[in-house]
Amino acid sequence: MTNHASEHVILTVNAGSSSVKFSLYENGTGLRETVSGQVDGLGASRQTVLVLKDLATGEKSTRDIAANDHAGALAEILASLQPHLAGRPVAGVGHRIVHGGTEHDRPVILTGDVLEELAQLEPLAPLHQPHNLAGVRAAIEAFPAATQVGCFDTAFHRAQPWVNETFALPRVWYDKGVRRYGFHGLSYDYISGELARSEPVLAAGRIVVAHLGNGASMCAMRDGKSVGSSMGFTALDGLAMGTRCGQIDPGVLLYLMDHEGMDAAAISDLLYKESGLLGLSGISNDMRTLEQSDHPHAAEAIDYFVARIRREIGAMATVLGGLDGLVFCGGIGENSVLVRNRICRDLDWMGITIDKVANAESRRDIGTGKTRVLVIETDEEVVIARAVASALVA
Ligand code: ADP
Numbered sequence: 001m002t003n004h005a006s007e008h009v010i011l012t013v014n015a016g017s018s019s020v021k022f023s024l025y026e027n028g029t030g031l032r033e034t035v036s037g038q039v040d041g042l043g044a045s046r047q048t049v050l051v052l053k054d055l056a057t058g059e060k061s062t063r064d065i066a067a068n069d070h071a072g073a074l075a076e077i078l079a080s081l082q083p084h085l086a087g088r089p090v091a092g093v094g095h096r097i098v099h100g101g102t103e104h105d106r107p108v109i110l111t112g113d114v115l116e117e118l119a120q121l122e123p124l125a126p127l128h129q130p131h132n133l134a135g136v137r138a139a140i141e142a143f144p145a146a147t148q149v150g151c152f153d154t155a156f157h158r159a160q161p162w163v164n165e166t167f168a169l170p171r172v173w174y175d176k177g178v179r180r181y182g183f184h185g186l187s188y189d190y191i192s193g194e195l196a197r198s199e200p201v202l203a204a205g206r207i208v209v210a211h212l213g214n215g216a217s218m219c220a221m222r223d224g225k226s227v228g229s230s231m232g233f234t235a236l237d238g239l240a241m242g243t244r245c246g247q248i249d250p251g252v253l254l255y256l257m258d259h260e261g262m263d264a265a266a267i268s269d270l271l272y273k274e275s276g277l278l279g280l281s282g283i284s285n286d287m288r289t290l291e292q293s294d295h296p297h298a299a300e301a302i303d304y305f306v307a308r309i310r311r312e313i314g315a316m317a318t319v320l321g322g323l324d325g326l327v328f329c330g331g332i333g334e335n336s337v338l339v340r341n342r343i344c345r346d347l348d349w350m351g352i353t354i355d356k357v358a359n360a361e362s363r364r365d366i367g368t369g370k371t372r373v374l375v376i377e378t379d380e381e382v383v384i385a386r387a388v389a390s391a392l393v394a
Pocket of ligand 1: 212213214215216242285286287288289291330331332335336337
C-alpha cells in the first residue's frame with residue numbers, strides 16, 4: 001500500500017502466448033496513461049522485439065531484446081520503463097486474466113492461494129490462462145514490492161441469469177463448471193462505465209454492445225450489467241472471428257472425430273486458427289484486407305460475419321425485452337464503416353437507422369432512430385488500472 005495517491009505509478013500487463021502488452025499510468029488527481037508498449041515474438045524463432053511509446057511526446061522506440069519468455073520480457077520492460085519511472089516504484093501491477101471461473105465477479109489481489117486456484121482453471125482456457133499466469137509470476141519477480149491485481153474477462157458476466165449461463169446438459173456438468181462464462185468482460189465493463197458517465201439514462205436501459213475485433217463477441221446489458229454474452233464456455237462460441245469459427249453444431253466435431261480421424265489438437269487448430277474470416281475467405285483474417293479484396297469469397301466472409309451479428313442483435317433484443325442502444329467497439333466496430341452500415345441495414349423496424357455521414361466519419365453518435373447507435377473506443381487497460389488504483393487505497 002502506498003501513502004500518497006500522487007505517488008502511484010501503476011503498470012498494466014496483458015500477457016499472451018507470444019506477446020506481453022503493457023501500459024504505465026500515473027495516478028494523481030486521476031489516472032493518466034503515460035507509456036504503452038509491447039514485447040512480441042516470445043517463444044518464436046524470430047527476434048523478440050520491444051516497442052515502447054511515450055504518450056506525452058508521441059515518440060516510439062523499437063529495439064531487439066534477448067528475452068524469450070515472460071520473465072525475460074518483464075525484466076526488459078522494467079528496464080525500459082526506468083527513465084519514465086524517475087525513481088518512483090511501481091506501486092501496483094494489474095493483470096488481464098482470461099478466466100476467473102465461477103467465483104470471481106470482480107478484480108482480486110493475487111496472493112499465492114489465488115494464483116494456485118487460478119492455475120486450476122488452466123484446462124478451461126489452455127490457450128490463454130497459462131500465459132496470463134506466467135505473466136503474473138514474472139511480474140512478481142520483476143516488481144516484488146508491488147500489489148498484483150488480477151482482472152478477469154469472465155467477471156462482468158457473472159451476473160447473467162442461469163438460463164444464459166447453462167447448457168442443456170445433465171446438471172452435473174454445470175456443477176463441474178461446464179458453463180457459459182462469456183468473455184471480453186473488461187471491454188464491456190469499460191463501455192458500461194463510459195455510458196453511465198456520459199449517458200446515464202441510456203446506461204440504465206437495454207443495450208447491446210458489439211465488441212468486434214480479431215476476437216469478437218456481443219453482450220446484452222440491462223442497467224449496465226451483463227444479462228447475456230454470445231461467447232460461452234470458451235472464447236470460441238458466438239460470432240465468427242478473425243480465425244475462430246464462432247457458433248457451430250457440436251455434431252460437426254463428432255463427425256470430424258469419427259469420420260475424418262481428427263484428434264483434439266487438429267480440431268482445436270481448425271476451430272481456433274483456421275476458421276472465421278480467414279477460413280471463409282481463404283484470404284485473410286483481417287477485415288481491412290477483406291474489404292479491399294474483390295474476390296467473391298472475401299465478400300462472402302463479410303456476409304457471414306455481418307449475418308451472425310444481426311441474428312445475435314435480434315436474439316439479444318428479445319432477451320432484453322426491447323432495445324435502447326447499440327454500441328460498436330473493437331477494431332472493426334470502431335473503424336469499419338462498411339460493417340456498421342451492413343449490420344444496421346433494414347433494422348428500422350427495431351428503431352435502428354444510421355446517418356451515412358456520421359457513420360462514414362465514425363462519429364460517436366451515428367443513429368437517427370429511436371434506438372441510439374454509438375461508436376465508442378473501448379479501453380480495457382484503463383479498467384485494469386482503475387482496479388489497481390482501488391486496490392491500492394483499499
Ligand atoms: P484484437 O481482438 O486482436 O484486439 P482489434 O480490436 O485490434 O483486434 O481489431 C482488429 C480488426 O480490426 C482487424 O480485423 C482489422 O482489420 C480491423 N480494422 C481496424 N481498422 C479498420 C478499418 N479502418 N476498417 C476495417 N477494419 C478495420
